[in-house]
Amino acid sequence: MSKMVVRQPQPVMDSLVSNDWSSGICDCCQDVPECCLGVWCCPCFACVISKRYGQCLCLPLLDMFGCIPPIGMSMRISMRHRYGIKGDMCKDCLYAYFCIPCNWCQMSREMKTRQIPVVLVNAAHR
Structure with missing residues (x-):
């Protein structure tokens, strides 16, 4: 008796976009x-961007409880990994701490440029 194994093709994300941020940290004029909105009402703006990215709406409000804004930094790291952007945690930390509005604005511009929808898939099959 032989067993036949069938394997479904796995999705592959092919991107023609570069592995750099599409805009600089201070390119707010774009x-x-x-x-x-990011400068005058950064907490509201950060919440909107967080929700658009697929995270909890109020998650950025936790940033005010730490010395380095953990949510802004972790969202930036997550975005770099999701979009394949090169960089390091040291720069992510510096931008999240010293350039809070610019950090959130850059992430917003990146999401608009990449226009890759966030799709949540339930992998559990019965």
Whole structure:
């Protein structure tokens, strides 16, 4: 008796986008309305970006309880990994600490540029 094994093809994400951020940390002029919202109401803006990225809406509000904003830093690291952007945790830490509004604005611009929808898939099959 022989056994036949069938394997489904796995999805592959092919991207023609570079492995760098699509804009610099201080390139707020590329999206002035979002830059203004990020500067004048950063907590609200961070919550909107967090929700758009597929995370909890109020997650960025936890940033005010740490010396290095852990949510801004972890979202930045997650975004680098998701989109294949090169970088390191040291820069992520510096941007999250010293350039909070610029950090959130850059992540927003990146999501708009990449336009890769976040799809949550339940892998459990019965």
